[in-house]
Amino acid sequence: METREEQLRKSMVDYGLKLQGGGLVFGRLGNISVRLDxxxxxxxxxxxxxxxxxxxxxxxxxxxxxxxxLSAKPSSECGLHASIYRxxxxxxxxxxxxxxxxxxxAASGRNLPFVSDDVRKYLGGASRVADYAIQGTKKQNRNAxxxxxDRNGCFLSSHGTVVFGANIAxxxxxxxxxxxxxxxxxxxxxxxxSGKSEISVRDVFALFAERxxx
Numbered sequence: 001m002e003t004r005e006e007q008l009r010k011s012m013v014d015y016g017l018k019l020q021g022g023g024l025v026f027g028r029l030g031n032i033s034v035r036l037d038x039x040x041x042x043x044x045x046x047x048x049x050x051x052x053x054x055x056x057x058x059x060x061x062x063x064x065x066x067x068x069x070l071s072a073k074p075s076s077e078c079g080l081h082a083s084i085y086r087x088x089x090x091x092x093x094x095x096x097x098x099x100x101x102x103x104x105x106a107a108s109g110r111n112l113p114f115v116s117d118d119v120r121k122y123l124g125g126a127s128r129v130a131d132y133a134i135q136g137t138k139k140q141n142r143n144a145x146x147x148x149x150d151r152n153g154c155f156l157s158s159h160g161t162v163v164f165g166a167n168i169a170x171x172x173x174x175x176x177x178x179x180x181x182x183x184x185x186x187x188x189x190x191x192x193x194s195g196k197s198e199i200s201v202r203d204v205f206a207l208f209a210e211r212x213x214x
Contacts, residue, residue, distance in 0.1 A: 009055035016050030098160035132157035
């Protein structure tokens, strides 16, 4: 019979494939973790590609001291995941992605005011953009926690998104809801401000950059 740890490792592989297949992760841009116990998390290794991820390569990390057991290094976002587990006891799974539409909002510094039933259920409400900080720093972690106040997801300024859930299925759903809501918000903004029904990625960034500077 499989242990809980073995089940969690397999679920991380399965959801990594779902993220990749759903267009929420590209190449090596993304990471997943789950809470293992009161001190440890399982997290994908540094530079992992989800289509090549194996259960045995997932790294156990102490989320208080950031020490780990395998020779493989954990994701470079290890500190971000750890800070969320320490601060939010209800978080049992975390996903960081650079999904296309959500990354547009993250890059342009735009909050997501669009609120649907799914946004309320899986994200806790409209999502905020965390203040900018260099990736992998304690400042980035603090800024993310601030943006996650009363929320299950936020944008990392110029650096994608981070979401969490009570389990990995909920975290995946939160990730998908954030991407879909971002796409819907961008579409509404484009239609309202430009009168266009189709627009290039360059035009999208130009539109949000213009609004950010106004």
